[in-house]
Amino acid sequence: MAVQATAAEHINPYEIALQQYDRAVAYLDLPKGIINFLRCPKRELSVNFPVRLDNGDVEVFTGYRVHHNTVLGPSKGGIRYAPNVDLDEVRALAMWMTWKCALVNLPFGGAKGGVICDPYTMSDDELERLTRRYATEIIPLINPHGDIPAPDMGTNAQTMAWIMDTYSMNVGYSVPAIVTGKPINIGGSQGRTEATGRGVVICMDEALRRDGHNRPSEIAVAIQGFGNVGSYAARHAYELGYNVIAVSDVTGGYYNPKGLDIPDVLDFAAQNRHNLLEGYQNADKITNAELLALDCDVLAPCALENQITAVNAYDVKARLIVEGANGPTTPDADDILFARGVEIIPDILANAGGVTVSYFEWVQGLQAFFWDVEEVHRQLRRVLIKAYDEVIRIRQQHGVDTRTAAQITAIKRVSGATLTRGIFP
Numbered sequence: 001m002a003v004q005a006t007a008a009e010h011i012n013p014y015e016i017a018l019q020q021y022d023r024a025v026a027y028l029d030l031p032k033g034i035i036n037f038l039r040c041p042k043r044e045l046s047v048n049f050p051v052r053l054d055n056g057d058v059e060v061f062t063g064y065r066v067h068h069n070t071v072l073g074p075s076k077g078g079i080r081y082a083p084n085v086d087l088d089e090v091r092a093l094a095m096w097m098t099w100k101c102a103l104v105n106l107p108f109g110g111a112k113g114g115v116i117c118d119p120y121t122m123s124d125d126e127l128e129r130l131t132r133r134y135a136t137e138i139i140p141l142i143n144p145h146g147d148i149p150a151p152d153m154g155t156n157a158q159t160m161a162w163i164m165d166t167y168s169m170n171v172g173y174s175v176p177a178i179v180t181g182k183p184i185n186i187g188g189s190q191g192r193t194e195a196t197g198r199g200v201v202i203c204m205d206e207a208l209r210r211d212g213h214n215r216p217s218e219i220a221v222a223i224q225g226f227g228n229v230g231s232y233a234a235r236h237a238y239e240l241g242y243n244v245i246a247v248s249d250v251t252g253g254y255y256n257p258k259g260l261d262i263p264d265v266l267d268f269a270a271q272n273r274h275n276l277l278e279g280y281q282n283a284d285k286i287t288n289a290e291l292l293a294l295d296c297d298v299l300a301p302c303a304l305e306n307q308i309t310a311v312n313a314y315d316v317k318a319r320l321i322v323e324g325a326n327g328p329t330t331p332d333a334d335d336i337l338f339a340r341g342v343e344i345i346p347d348i349l350a351n352a353g354g355v356t357v358s359y360f361e362w363v364q365g366l367q368a369f370f371w372d373v374e375e376v377h378r379q380l381r382r383v384l385i386k387a388y389d390e391v392i393r394i395r396q397q398h399g400v401d402t403r404t405a406a407q408i409t410a411i412k413r414v415s416g417a418t419l420t421r422g423i424f425p
């Protein structure tokens with residue numbers, strides 16, 4: 001597998017999350033102690049644990065689970081498997097989860113987990129042993145009423161099934177609500193797998209329509225990342241008639257200026273264990289850096305952090321960026337893009353579809369009453385559009401960029417709840 005580097009500089013995601021927070025919190029008249037409290041992760045767990053590999057060797061892996069904030073309710077956040085996971089990345093992702101849940105008005109706080117590993121080079125058996133052992137190590141922190149994991153990069157519904165089973169074996173009875181994003185036959189929700197990508201496109205479509213664009217076929221869309229978020233974003237955009245001209249994954253970009261046949265790309269990817277696009281013939285091969293600079297109307301970064309930075313923000317030609325990934329744009333790039341009039345729908349809004357349907361799944365699991373997919377899609381749209389409206393209102397009120405407006409909205413809710421609850425004891 002040929003893995004391509006992107007244009008990214010390495011920038012600490014936690015420092016970015018804190019910079020974004022500092023920018024937004026400056027618009028709120030909050031006591032200094034509350035500002036400092038919301039800046040810090042509530043608790044952090046690091047674990048080192050052994051896993052037996054298929055060749056009989058034992059390897060020690062490191063994992064994390066961070067709870068950023070639990071004022072609004074149980075903490076919620078995915079688990080990432082990737083070689084470059086570190087504690088600061090998990091802290092940043094946990095903090096963004098706090099703001100995301102608050103922004104879409106879910107009764108959840110924010111958390112995140114991660115394990116330093118390369119799921120692309122591990123067998124399914126190794127991944128199962130790693131997952132079960134990691135789940136066992138973080139049992140002190142997870143709980144269906146306290147902290148509920150979900151999938152993120154490198155993990156999927158099967159990973160959630162193993163965590164659910166491991167937790168259930170430990171407590172002695174089945175606890176479907178311990179995770180969300182699990183397979184439907186063990187209590188998952190209709191519409192969860194596609195929810196994040198679908199939400200990205202709901203936000204994109206809404207922004208374009210509000211801007212007077214009513215002909216999807218005239219809108220060229222480039223999508224970075226073809227995993228859970230990127231592939232479902234591509235599928236839904238294609239279904240709505242958008243012209244998806246480029247997609248990419250860790251092996252590079254695939255471009256057709258006339259538009260890609262997304263069902264054909266999806267069929268091709270489905271033949272590969274990791275849904276990789278390497279070898280796809282019905283498109284021109286480009287790099288991920290070239291994809292970010294393509295001549296298109298909408299750019300949807302749906303892979304990883306730090307993709308649009310001060311180094312390449314001037315090269316972006318899209319007029320709208322919809323952040324399917326968490327943290328794809330740095331604050332310096334935000335400033336450059338804002339000055340250039342490029343609109344950004346920030347991650348905590350654009351990719352909130354995943355946690356929103358995770359919330360629906362959790363509620364359905366606790367009630368043991370399940371909805372049909374039409375109901376899930378309808379409710380997802382309702383929640384996202386309501387949050388979108390509120391962000392636009394706050395943006396106008398404060399005269400800020402959309403990311404800052406989204407963060408102001410979220411921080412206001414969490415700080416308000418903190419002040420109402422009071423400081424214990």
Ligand code: NAD
Pocket residue numbers: 004005006151152153154155196224225226227228229230248249250251288302303304305324325326327351352354355
């Ligand atoms: P995934 O593991 O399913 O897919 C990741 C994709 O990114 C793959 O196509 C992979 O090949 C590609 N990729 C990896 N390294 C790359 C690189 N260097 N350059 C270009 N592409 C690269 O992960 P996912 O669940 O789709 O998550 C993607 C992003 O969306 C992450 O930032 C994640 O935090 C965020 N997110 C995911 C969800 C969810 O429900 N899964 C929800 C909200 C946000």
